[in-house]
Amino acid sequence: MIRTVFILLYNLIRNIIYRIRYKSRYRACAVERISPGASVRLYGRSECRFGRNIELAPGVDIQTHGNGSLDIGERTYMNRQCMISCHNRVSIGAGCMFGPGVRIFDNNHKFSKDG
Template identity: 30%
Template sequence: MFKKIQNYINRKITSFIADLELQEKKKKWWHFTSKPNIHIHHTFAPKDINIFKGNEGEFGDITIGEYFFVRSYCNISVLPGATLQIGNGVFFNNYSSVNCVDKIMIGDNTIFGEGVKLYDHNHKYGFDPDFFVDKTQFKTAPITIGKNCWIGSNTVILKGVEIGDNCIIGAGCVIHKSIPSNTIIKNSQNLIFESLPNE
């Protein structure tokens, strides 16, 4: 009898803590989406503030359309002064990331495989007098991705790229120049087979 009472109390405490955590999560989400520069359609899922990264709680302009869905371990970074526009019906699979310092625009019904990375910037570097890579200064150029595209897993899309509508990009591509609409891009790496020596 005592064991049943103890189990009941433990379940109630666990449920109470879970409710508190859910309420706190909802509160943070409401605070985030109430910012004047954040326009996220209510159908976005999951409603988790931890997906979004800024700079010390400040974000650039974020506009997200209907039925945008991200799976686990995705990150969307939009620094102050940057602009992110995502259309309707866009989907990001696990471990994808959007890194926006300038401007990134994604058209309706575009889907992203696992591990896709978007970077509208790269670090500035030079000689002063020795070679250096600046940790906080960037060279930037917008990324535009059209409607109805399928971006394969582990693709990396770099600054200044424009991808037209209805494109398919195969897994593992590094996209560093623009792609016209209605195009399929494949990774052309070759597999090399060698026999192990018999010793």
């Protein structure tokens, strides 16, 4: 019970900080279950939207870059060590459950004009 209250308070504060830091580019409900060990970072003019009642376990790493747009639907669960790297657009529907170590990329590492 105490752990749950701590996580909810932590997330409320984190949500306020993200809203100040990222302004309208970051949208989430006031109370989410995002582990203190999870990371959400927005670079450039990218944006991130979380639906209601999501849960991100420890080690989850979410990054958006450039003009990327990430949408995660309500009631979505991401287990330990999952990663999303979004440079263009990633959209995850409602009620999805990701097992440990899932990686989602909408980009590659080829830098030639042919790749």
